[in-house]
Amino acid sequence: MEYQARINSIKNSYNRPVREVQIPQKNGGPMYTSEFFGSDVFSFKTLEKRLPKPIYQCFIKQMRGRKVMDKNTSDSVAHAVRIWAMDRGATHFTHWFQPQTGSTAEKHDSFLTLKSNFSSQGHEITPIDAFSGSQLLQAEPDASSFPSGGMRTTFEARGYTVWDTTSPMFVRAGPHGTSVLYIPSIFISYNGDALDEKTVLLRSSEAISKAAIELLELINSPTDEKSAVSHIYTTLGIEQEFFLIDRELYGLRRDLKITGRTLFGCLPPKHQQLEDHYFGKMPTHVLSAISEVELELIKLGVPVKTRHNEVAPAQFEMAPIFENSSIAVDHNLLTMEVLHKVAHRHKLKVLFHEKPFKGINGSGKHCNWSLSTDYGENLLDPTNSPEKNDRFLFFLVAILNAVHVHAGLLRLGVASASNDHRLGANEAPPAIISIFLGKHLTEVLDSIEEDRTIQYFLPHVERIKVGGTAIDVKISSLPEILRDLTDRNRTSPFAFTGNKFEFRAVGSKQSSSFPITLLNAAVASSIQEIVEALKKQKGNNDLLTDEDKLTVLRHYIKKTKPIRFDGDNYSNEWVKEAKVRGLLNLKNSPAAFSQLLEPIHANMLMKNGIFSESEIRSRHNILLEKYVKDLLIEAETFENIVNTQILPVAFEFRKSLAEVINLLGSMSAPESRALEKTTPIVEKLQKLMDTLKENIEKFLKIENLTEQVASTKIYLTSIIETARTEVDKLEEIVPDKLWPMPKYSELLFT
Ligand code: ADP
Ligand code: MG
Numbered sequence: 166m167e168y169q170a171r172i173n174s175i176k177n178s179y180n181r182p183v184r185e186v187q188i189p190q191k192n193g194g195p196m197y198t199s200e201f202f203g204s205d206v207f208s209f210k211t212l213e214k215r216l217p218k219p220i221y222q223c224f225i226k227q228m229r230g231r232k233v234m235d236k237n238t239s240d241s242v243a244h245a246v247r248i249w250a251m252d253r254g255a256t257h258f259t260h261w262f263q264p265q266t267g268s269t270a271e272k273h274d275s276f277l278t279l280k281s282n283f284s285s286q287g288h289e290i291t292p293i294d295a296f297s298g299s300q301l302l303q304a305e306p307d308a309s310s311f312p313s314g315g316m317r318t319t320f321e322a323r324g325y326t327v328w329d330t331t332s333p334m335f336v337r338a339g340p341h342g343t344s345v346l347y348i349p350s351i352f353i354s355y356n357g358d359a360l361d362e363k364t365v366l367l368r369s370s371e372a373i374s375k376a377a378i379e380l381l382e383l384i385n386s387p388t389d390e391k392s393a394v395s396h397i398y399t400t401l402g403i404e405q406e407f408f409l410i411d412r413e414l415y416g417l418r419r420d421l422k423i424t425g426r427t428l429f430g431c432l433p434p435k436h437q438q439l440e441d442h443y444f445g446k447m448p449t450h451v452l453s454a455i456s457e458v459e460l461e462l463i464k465l466g467v468p469v470k471t472r473h474n475e476v477a478p479a480q481f482e483m484a485p486i487f488e489n490s491s492i493a494v495d496h497n498l499l500t501m502e503v504l505h506k507v508a509h510r511h512k513l514k515v516l517f518h519e520k521p522f523k524g525i526n527g528s529g530k531h532c533n534w535s536l537s538t539d540y541g542e543n544l545l546d547p548t549n550s551p552e553k554n555d556r557f558l559f560f561l562v563a564i565l566n567a568v569h570v571h572a573g574l575l576r577l578g579v580a581s582a583s584n585d586h587r588l589g590a591n592e593a594p595p596a597i598i599s600i601f602l603g604k605h606l607t608e609v610l611d612s613i614e615e616d617r618t619i620q621y622f623l624p625h626v627e628r629i630k631v632g633g634t635a636i637d638v639k640i641s642s643l644p645e646i647l648r649d650l651t652d653r654n655r656t657s658p659f660a661f662t663g664n665k666f667e668f669r670a671v672g673s674k675q676s677s678s679f680p681i682t683l684l685n686a687a688v689a690s691s692i693q694e695i696v697e698a699l700k701k702q703k704g705n706n707d708l709l710t711d712e713d714k715l716t717v718l719r720h721y722i723k724k725t726k727p728i729r730f731d732g733d734n735y736s737n738e739w740v741k742e743a744k745v746r747g748l749l750n751l752k753n754s755p756a757a758f759s760q761l762l763e764p765i766h767a768n769m770l771m772k773n774g775i776f777s778e779s780e781i782r783s784r785h786n787i788l789l790e791k792y793v794k795d796l797l798i799e800a801e802t803f804e805n806i807v808n809t810q811i812l813p814v815a816f817e818f819r820k821s822l823a824e825v826i827n828l829l830g831s832m833s834a835p836e837s838r839a840l841e842k843t844t845p846i847v848e849k850l851q852k853l854m855d856t857l858k859e860n861i862e863k864f865l866k867i868e869n870l871t872e873q874v875a876s877t878k879i880y881l882t883s884i885i886e887t888a889r890t891e892v893d894k895l896e897e898i899v900p901d902k903l904w905p906m907p908k909y910s911e912l913l914f915t
Pocket of ligand 1: 403485486664
């Protein structure tokens with residue numbers, strides 16, 4: 166039966182017509198992308214058009230000044246946005262927020278209100294549509310079912326969602342031509358503790374802005390107009406990797422459905438070794454689905470830009486143009502949601518798990534990160550001569566220092582049961598956090614450290630051009646091209662890529678919010694440290710001299726040297742070398758979790774006002790709980806599938822062999838051999854399942870969460886790994902017709 170279902174799904178998939186979606190039209194022709202970009206977003210511009218001028222100015226002032234919005238202003242904004250949204254079919258509104266589950270949450274309320282009129286004739290009820298300022302500003306969902314890490318007990322269930330005015334509202338299509346108004350929000354408890362991912366990200370953005378402005382003011386001469394910068398943003402461009410597979414086949418894999426990854430499966434003879442999928446032509450169904458995703462995202466104001474095949478078969482990537490971090494995080498979460506939804510319409514299933522297939526490349530969420538002034542100037546732009554660019558050098562050194570001091574914290578920020586399959590496996594960034602700078606910047610830092618002139622190591626290129634150095638391609642008809650100041654290093658977890666850093670260790674499934682919050686916090690703290698060092702160096706003088714600046718730079722260049730590594734991060738030599746350098750190698754999540762409580766990190770987070778002590782404890786608890794739950798679910802799913810799907814199939818196979826042996830008697834040598842082969846595998850598997858069952862029971866009896874985390878390997882994961890190899894052996898012996906689930910070759914190549 167399963168076999169027939171598999172064959173039918175494969176046939177269906179090949180015969181399925183491609184779903185066509187029309188690009189928005191104007192005057193009978195296609196609209197340009199820029200013309201419908203953000204058409205579902207209630208932008209500040211739209212708001213300005215719809216509000217009386219003084220009220221709009223009041224709104225902007227109150228928003229910037231972080232003041233409580235007065236009733237008149239908030240009511241006016243609420244009215245304007247309701248009319249705008251209802252004209253687009255909105256019947257409901259929702260405060261859209263990011264609990265610590267990795268995804269988003271929403272509760273819909275309709276605009277419908279009943280107005281009662283009491284008169285001498287009796288009681289009359291009139292239906293009206295209404296939306297007040299206070300409804301816009303905050304809502305009070307029951308918070309008791311969201312993770313809080315024990316910060317509050319269930320009877321103190323109050324939580325508040327509060328409109329994050331920095332992120333614009335938008336409408337999203339619902340069923341039957343209706344739509345819903347989305348109000349991006351933060352989520353806090355009755356006591357004001359952060360229960361979500363966004364509050365802490367916004368706090369960390371403020372911390373970095375404050376510190377960075379202080380540094381800029383200190384190193385710029387007073388006549389420098391750049392000292393007028395009033396806000397620094399962290400910018401973020403998130404490359405999202407994912408798999409897209411046939412939905413019907415997916416439906417036949419219980420492991421994928423429950424755990425997000427395949428718990429069994431043999432590698433097909435051809436998978437990714439030819440590297441022929443990377444940047445190849447996208448399959449038509451996939452391109453059709455991704456194009457529809459893009460159409461929706463463009464309307465939602467998500468600036469999607471890049472799409473391409475990734476290294477593994479059926480693996481793809483989408484990336485937007487970078488934005489202010491908190492908006493970029495919102496937009497990444499929206500991208501994931503829209504991908505999920507639209508894939509469904511195309512009979513595809515998107516997999517965001519970091520490692521859905523053993524032996525095949527996993528997926529990450531590469532976070533391209535930089536700092537920008539409110540004038541849009543990139544503070545990590547090395548310009549033509551980074552060696553003379555104080556501003557660039559100080560920010561660079563601050564980041565080196567942040568990563569050096571808080572590498573353990575950054576490692577913690579990407580720790581999860583699912584990302585463990587990727588980090589440290591021989592493909593993705595390793596668990597050792599280090600920084601790649603490239604030859605040119607390394608030489609810049611070395612020359613400062615050694616107090617000598619800089620050497621240009623590319624002898625053929627004397628001329629440095631904007632954006633890099635010139636390369637002569639030696640074909641006269643082609644123009645000279647520009648070489649970036651840094652080459653690429655795909656193995657580094659934290660790489661400088663021209664004018665930004667790329668934090669590659671982040672998992673594809675997780676929200677970028679937490680890792681970026683930790684990065685922002687570490688950099689903010691490091692900038693402050695450098696500011697203090699500069700002030701000390703300056704002493705009572707009015708201005709910093711060049712020598713003062715060099716002294717401080719040199720100190721930090723030397724101090725942070727161990728964190729710089731340009732070689733192959735996957736090699737064994739690096740593991741040894743990193744140990745000599747004293748770098749942490751936190752191979753898995755249980756080893757990484759406690760970093761959050763380490764005083765060096767925890768104190769930094771508290772001092773900068775990013776987390777309170779109880780918030781740190783609660784985060785830590787939530788991470789541990791999630792880890793344990795994920796692995797328990799995997800173990801129970803594994804046991805269930807082996808006992809109810811795999812072993813029965815093995816028995817059936819053995820029965821059919823036994824019947825033939827009975828029938829053929831002495832002529833049944835080949836069948837006997839096949840039977841002999843399965844016997845030890847089945848016996849071993851049966852025993853392993855008995856042990857797994859016992860282990861799960863024992864595991865559940867462990868009361869202390871930290872102890873549970875530490876015991877996952879001996880009780881759960883190592884046994885699953887061993888048992889999996891036995892199942893995979895069976896997959897290669899049992900006839901295709903009997904095998905109870907779609908195989909890797911079918912999942913990856915259909
Ligand atoms: P790659 O070649 O590394 O795969 P992509 O083009 O896929 O690069 O993605 C690079 C990402 O980096 C894009 O999202 C881009 O907008 C982003 N990016 C570029 N400049 C900056 C910057 N200054 N700050 C943050 N992100 C940036
Ligand atoms: Mg890319």
